[in-house]
Amino acid sequence: MKRREFLKAGAVVVMGTAAAASGVAEIAAAEPQLHTLDPHQAETLLKMTRRIFPHRRIDDGPYWSVVRDIDSAAKSDAGVAKLVREGIAMLDAGGRRFVEMAEAEQTAALKRIENSAFFQKIRTIELQTFYSDPAVWKVIGYQGPAYKFGGYIKRGFDDLAWLPDPPESASPKPA
């Protein structure tokens, strides 16, 4: 529900998705309203979540949704807030801030902390939020819930045409 509100509020995201579908993912999505994260923390988490599951065809919108869910988790759980605060400080501790690093350096920095509770928490939230996001489904090509359309029985469940159809003894025609 919250994600849908966010998507509705950000027409930019829709544009971003359209751009992504055509191979251009340059349009910056609107930053969400945040409760606990400051702008630097939010920016760091945005870059971090992009590096964890780097889908070049997907614009920042769905990654911002993940940042917003991290923000919500931090708001309702002081332990998560501490983990995030300290984790970001850890990423910035090397002299240069994480957001200023090149992509390959960011990935290497994350690799060094991949077993930390901080990394695992961010990855877990991202895994669940990001791949459940209809905007992501649209770009990758997953059609999702089928009930409201009456299932896939008339929407291509057997439309694969690059291989021969099995005989009816193996695969009867639909009733």
Next chain:
Amino acid sequence: MARYELGDDSVIVIVGSGAGGGTLANELCHKGFKVVLLEAGQRQSPATFRNEEWFAFNQLAWLDKRTTSGTWRIAKDFPNLPAWICKTVGGTTVHWAGASLRLQEHEFKARTHYSNIKGANLIDWPLSLAELEPYYAKAEDRMGVTRTNDIPGLPGNNNFKVMYNGAVRVGYKTVNTGRMAINSRPRDGRSACWQLGFCFQGCKSGAKWSTLYTEIPAAEATGKLDLRTEAMALQIQHDSRGRATGVLYADHNGNHQFQKARIVCVAANSIETPRLLLNSHSSTFPHGLANSSGQVGRNYMRHTTGSVFGVFKQPVHMYRGTVMAGIIQDEAGLDTRRGFTGGFELETISLGLPFAAAFLSPGAWGEDYANLLDDYPNMAGMWIVGEDMPQETNAVTLNPSEKDQFGLPVPNVHYDDHPNDLAMRSYAYKRGAAVYEAVGAVRTVAVPPYPSTHNLGTCWQSEKPSEGVCNKWGQTHDVANLFISDGSQFSSSAAENPTLTIVTLALRQADYIADQCTKRNL
């Protein structure tokens, strides 16, 4: 619906409302018995199911804390989720994919046929395929299994087209859309399959058999069933003669209640069933109820599973339609020339994008993984279901330090892969990859086992009371009015998905209980 007094000691109490418990409840109600059915979860319906993987997981799965140990990868990937089974009315029949295969004759006699397997605790079932056949036939009719009772097979989806063509090209002969408890045409008041693709999330079309909307409403219609939801069984109590007297449970408010009983049947799935017996220890039974053999919780089996996904140049859209859309059966027989004993089935499987991301490589992240997921629409998938070797040390035990919300020790599930299991999995991965490569896969991915959906053997049947927990009727050797009524009874895991056999055993057990009551033995 019936409401029986807590003090009514003429009722039969059944713990768990899934394939075993739900079916047994219906049979006993139709025979005129008064049945109290205790279900730990809530009652959902096709209307409350959702085609969303994480939502459904949180709505249906058993998420109470469990711990793991052993060499199996589950202990590393999912340390607190050894099993993906359900806590809801209908149990895991809400989640199951519908594959309904009879066990093969030799699989009932593992000790006889699988000789000299070091480290395996092999035993013969105290019954034969021939004894079960009439009940298999009854179960298939009850569940509406395709390719039985003149019910046509289901139409195959895209995922099956890929499997079929690859299988035929590598020389497999027995490949079809399988025997499924999913309506291929309207039957028993339920619709034909809509090809939703969300079998695991609760079937919203009702085409897939589940006790939730078949056996349980039928039992309620008799006026004999007292179904109590959010009722967590805590302990089975007994009298000085060693007979079960009833079940202590926590009701939906968390208050303890004691329901007296004439007979107690446990069908809580193969982790909670032995846990309940172990938690029912007393001064008379210090090692747990019905555990004079020491086998309660032991011989935990979970099938030698794993998946193979193939990535193709062109779209497949595997998520469209039934999850188990077809099967290759050529590897299911016994042929030790392959380097292992027992056999395995290959069945299509699909995951939606959210679960594909979670399960294709647990814990993975980064560029390669994102690239793999970018290919999601071009993937086909299959699941390996193979017989795993029973080992006494693979066991459900009580965790000595961790307690659940009721103050009872949580179960620990220990599993070490047997060398035979590893050899079979390795072979099956190669065969699965060969199937996909035969139709042009650009990449194949060997996916490690998911949390166990087939949990078996922890209170198994045995001829001798010293070797197992119950007899061939599921009646415990030690306590005459205590029955095991789920997959815990299995004396071998066999290569087949277990639900049909669980239902078959429940139908047979109901006749036995009725007969024994008539003869005043119970």
